Amino acid sequence: MIGYDKVDLSKALLPLATEHRVNGQIEFIRGNLYVFPYTFFLVLIFIHSCVPSSLTQQLPFDSRTFDLIRMSCLTLCIPTDSWGHVFEEVSRVLAPGGRLELIEDTIIFPPQPPTTPPLNFEYLFEQMLTNTYGISLHPETFISQMMKDIFGYGELVEVMHLSLAHRNPPTEEDDRDEGAAASEAERNPTTGLLLLPSTFLPVEAEELEMHTTRHMRTLLSCKHKLVEHAIETAAEEDVNDELVQEAMYEYERCVCLVLHNSRFVDLGGYVARCIRGSSLYASMRMGRC
Amino acid sequence: MHQRFQPIRLDADGQVLNAQDSSDGMGNVRTFRVFGAIKMERVVFTSIT
Numbered sequence: 617m618i619g620y621d622k623v624d625l626s627k628a629l630l631p632l633a634t635e636h637r638v639n640g641q642i643e644f645i646r647g648n649l650y651v652f653p654y655t656f657f658l659v660l661i662f663i664h665s666c667v668p669s670s671l672t673q674q675l676p677f678d679s680r681t682f683d684l685i686r687m688s689c690l691t692l693c694i695p696t697d698s699w700g701h702v703f704e705e706v707s708r709v710l711a712p713g714g715r716l717e718l719i720e721d722t723i724i725f726p727p728q729p730p731t732t733p734p735l736n737f738e739y740l741f742e743q744m745l746t747n748t749y750g751i752s753l754h755p756e757t758f759i760s761q762m763m764k765d766i767f768g769y770g771e772l773v774e775v776m777h778l779s780l781a782h783r784n785p786p787t788e789e790d791d792r793d794e795g796a797a798a799s800e801a802e803r804n805p806t807t808g809l810l811l812l813p814s815t816f817l818p819v820e821a822e823e824l825e826m827h828t829t830r831h832m833r834t835l836l837s838c839k840h841k842l843v844e845h846a847i848e849t850a851a852e853e854d855v856n857d858e859l860v861q862e863a864m865y866e867y868e869r870c871v872c873l874v875l876h877n878s879r880f881v882d883l884g885g886y887v888a889r890c891i892r893g894s895s896l897y898a899s900m901r902m903g904r905c
Numbered sequence: 906m907h908q909r910f911q912p913i914r915l916d917a918d919g920q921v922l923n924a925q926d927s928s929d930g931m932g933n934v935r936t937f938r939v940f941g942a943i944k945m946e947r948v949v950f951t952s953i954t
Binding site: 707711712713715716721756763766767768769771772773774775778779780812827830 | 933934935936937938940941942943944945946
């Protein structure tokens with residue numbers, strides 16, 4: 617089994633591989649499928665053997681090498697007009713009858729983010745990806761057909777929805793007994809996500825936060841480019857670097873608040889460790905900052 | 906335009922209360938689509954004259 621990515625994850629995953637007694641069967645190769653000006657990373661897990669080498673335009677593997685290739689979360693990494701090249705390369709290194717599994721993550725943001733008119737960073741983020749980098753935010757609209765054309769067979773196999781659920785808002789009676797409610801939450805900090813329709817997946821609070829703020833943090837990872845884009849595309853003349861930086865600081869601050877203040881989520885993924893009645897607590901319960 | 910998630914509300918028995926939101930995808934924190942492809946053997950037809 618071979619992992620291929622721009623970031624070397626092998627050390628972090630070594631304990632898991634050792635636990636499953638497969639660490640001697642795993643190899644990791646660091647590389648890019650092609651040079652991309654902004655950011656690009658590719659996750660492939662190949663089952664078979666390979667010939668490692670440096671690369672720019674091609675995967676560093678012989679043709680017809682692998683029985684299974686798994687790729688995940690590439691929506692933000694591949695410009696629309698490059699998907700064909702990626703699939704052609706994957707097809708080349710797949711053995712006849714070999715399979716490709718591709719998992720794509722839809723971009724979903726928490727509701728009602730802070731905005732400083734006329735700045736809506738999430739809208740600007742999408743606009744920048746589409747117009748500047750040619751990245752489609754909805755590759756699911758063309759992936760299946762492209763797979764059929766290149767591999768001979770390709771289908772959307774499954775759609776999985778993960779939801780953050782919470783119980784009804786506390787009643788006035790509950791609010792009077794804040795201590796008891798907080799104590800119960802501390803005793804039972806069960807966290808998780810609901811795999812619709814009815815499967816509860818236990819998830820630690822920190823990981824839950826990672827899921828809910830994933831695309832906010834992706835946005836922040838390219839904030840310098842986003843600030844430039846906001847200034848370049850602003851219609852109003854008073855949109856300057858200072859205003860945009862201040863608005864970006866507010867956006868970043870709200871992600872930090874979510875990450876550093878919510879540590880316990882009760883049954884159903886309801887943030888519990890906050891000061892009851894505060895505006896911060898109320899807004900975090902609604903999934904916003 | 907991207908999606909936004911709305912928290913799903915559960916009653917005391919853990920049942921989903923706002924079923925409409927959950928059924929239309931508004932409750933989703935993350936949505937994963939799994940695609941599958943198989944590299945088919947290419948068959949080349951030649952005519953014999």
